[in-house]
Amino acid sequence: MSEMNPQPAVCLLSGGMDSAVCLAQARADGFAVHALSFSYGQRHQVELEAARRVAQAGGAADHRTVELNLRTLGGSALTDDLEVPKARDEAQIGAGVPVTYVPARNTVFLSVALGWAEVLGARDIYIGVNAVDYSGYPDCRPEFLRAFEALASLATAAGAEQGAQFRVRAPLLDLTKGGIVQRAFDLGVDLGLTHTCYDPWVHPSGEVRSCGTCDACILRLKGFAEVGAIDPISYCDPQER
Amino acid sequence: MSEMNPQPAVCLLSGGMDSAVCLAQARADGFAVHALSFSYGQRHQVELEAARRVAQAGGAADHRTVELNLRTLGGSALTDDLEVPKARDEAQIGAGVPVTYVPARNTVFLSVALGWAEVLGARDIYIGVNAVDYSGYPDCRPEFLRAFEALASLATAAGAEQGAQFRVRAPLLDLTKGGIVQRAFDLGVDLGLTHTCYDPWVHPSGEVRSCGTCDACILRLKGFAEVGAIDPISYCDPQER
Numbered sequence: 001m002s003e004m005n006p007q008p009a010v011c012l013l014s015g016g017m018d019s020a021v022c023l024a025q026a027r028a029d030g031f032a033v034h035a036l037s038f039s040y041g042q043r044h045q046v047e048l049e050a051a052r053r054v055a056q057a058g059g060a061a062d063h064r065t066v067e068l069n070l071r072t073l074g075g076s077a078l079t080d081d082l083e084v085p086k087a088r089d090e091a092q093i094g095a096g097v098p099v100t101y102v103p104a105r106n107t108v109f110l111s112v113a114l115g116w117a118e119v120l121g122a123r124d125i126y127i128g129v130n131a132v133d134y135s136g137y138p139d140c141r142p143e144f145l146r147a148f149e150a151l152a153s154l155a156t157a158a159g160a161e162q163g164a165q166f167r168v169r170a171p172l173l174d175l176t177k178g179g180i181v182q183r184a185f186d187l188g189v190d191l192g193l194t195h196t197c198y199d200p201w202v203h204p205s206g207e208v209r210s211c212g213t214c215d216a217c218i219l220r221l222k223g224f225a226e227v228g229a230i231d232p233i234s235y236c237d238p239q240e241r
Numbered sequence: 242m243s244e245m246n247p248q249p250a251v252c253l254l255s256g257g258m259d260s261a262v263c264l265a266q267a268r269a270d271g272f273a274v275h276a277l278s279f280s281y282g283q284r285h286q287v288e289l290e291a292a293r294r295v296a297q298a299g300g301a302a303d304h305r306t307v308e309l310n311l312r313t314l315g316g317s318a319l320t321d322d323l324e325v326p327k328a329r330d331e332a333q334i335g336a337g338v339p340v341t342y343v344p345a346r347n348t349v350f351l352s353v354a355l356g357w358a359e360v361l362g363a364r365d366i367y368i369g370v371n372a373v374d375y376s377g378y379p380d381c382r383p384e385f386l387r388a389f390e391a392l393a394s395l396a397t398a399a400g401a402e403q404g405a406q407f408r409v410r411a412p413l414l415d416l417t418k419g420g421i422v423q424r425a426f427d428l429g430v431d432l433g434l435t436h437t438c439y440d441p442w443v444h445p446s447g448e449v450r451s452c453g454t455c456d457a458c459i460l461r462l463k464g465f466a467e468v469g470a471i472d473p474i475s476y477c478d479p480q481e482r
Binding site: 064065066067068069070072073074103104105106107108110111112114115116118119138139141143144147148150151152154155156157159160161 | 307310311313314315345347348349351355356379385391393396398402
């Protein structure tokens with residue numbers, strides 16, 4: 001691929017650790033990265049601010065945020081007022097579909113990414129799903145990603161008229177959380193810019209502090225522990241909150 | 242299916258003639274219809290007002306509108322400021338992908354419908370695509386709809402945990418525009434409530450008038466002509482506009 005005129009790729013970017021590493025991998029693979037975030041009725045805009053920082057620091061060619069109010073349809077602790085589970089062990093986190101599952105979320109996100117890819121003339125879509133996630137979320141499994149590729153060629157004008165094949169690239173798919181932290185270090189990603197927590201708290205000073213006890217925080221901290229590193233973001237003192 | 246406790250189905254509802262007939266067909270098939278519309282950066286809110294009227298008149302159990310600002314990504318005369326083509330003949334309308342094509346639109350719409358279906362416990366999704374549309378829009382073809390069904394079972398918790406199969410029902414697929422108008426009459430759909438035009442004009446009186454010359458108007462009028470009926474909606478006098 002020419003370094004002067006890199007091919008475009010679309011990269012889904014939540015602002016979390018995984019998508020930040022995914023974006024860096026897309027850049028390392030030689031693509032001009034068009035980062036795509038969603039404002040989908042999240043309870044916290046903190047995620048979108050992290051996405052903006054990550055896109056900028058990661059050298060994205062472009063970053064757009066699509067408003068998509070899935071809250072209208074209900075069904076998840078991330079968009080509804082259901083309680084986010086706390087202090088579960090890894091076996092509990094891995095068992096079944098979690099209440100934080102947003103119905104058909106990755107299908108919706110990949111579909112919008114596909115639309116943007118078609119506008120850009122891109123054929124590659126990066127998504128930061130991984131081995132830990134797909135134990136609980138059906139739309140993180142490899143067979144789901146392959147089915148989406150099959151759909152993409154049938155769904156688009158590029159596929160119908162030029163036989164274009166789309167690739168869904170999931171470079172973190174087989175990595176553990178520790179492997180993702182290591183990959184971040186290898187690619188020079190500043191994980192201090194990322195946000196992971198489902199239930200963050202804003203300290204009176206304005207600093208965002210992660211809870212440390214939701215499933216997402218537990219998996220993140222496990223990743224750092226696996227490689228013997230310290231997470232640079234701030235966590236709550238439960239007594240202070 | 243019990244008339245007392247009808248199964249839920251999700252029906253995509255644009256406010257146009259086709260989706261109005263599709264909703265009526267879903268009701269006639271015995272479903273409790275959950276109608277789903279999108280506010281996706283349309284140039285005209287007229288469509289959404291029509292969707293609201295159609296859902297109410299058609300006896301939908303529920304009607305929700307999801308905000309989805311695809312305009313952020315560009316690429317279509319329906320969401321951008323590209324010019325809507327006028328006064329084309331049927332051969333021109335049928336040739337190639339039209340500029341009014343919104344990239345991956347039906348993929349995005351079906352994905353959100355799938356998410357709602359999962360929340361509702363529904364397995365059936367109705368979409369009003371038809372034989373005329375799929376000549377130009379890749380995501381109106383039967384092979385696209387089958388690929389989406391395959392994806393849906395892999396994408397969802399219901400599919401992963403209970404082996405649920407989703408059905409994308411496209412009852413207008415093989416109908417001509419004339420056939421759709423006839424079906425509307427057979428099912429008692431008031432086509433005067435629907436809106437089709439890509440480029441409507443609001444008369445100083447407040448009445449919405451369709452242009453009569455965009456591709457959508459041409460196909461609609463052809464449908465009425467085929468069955469020897471008069472379209473009840475208002476059209477512009479070009480000299481007055």
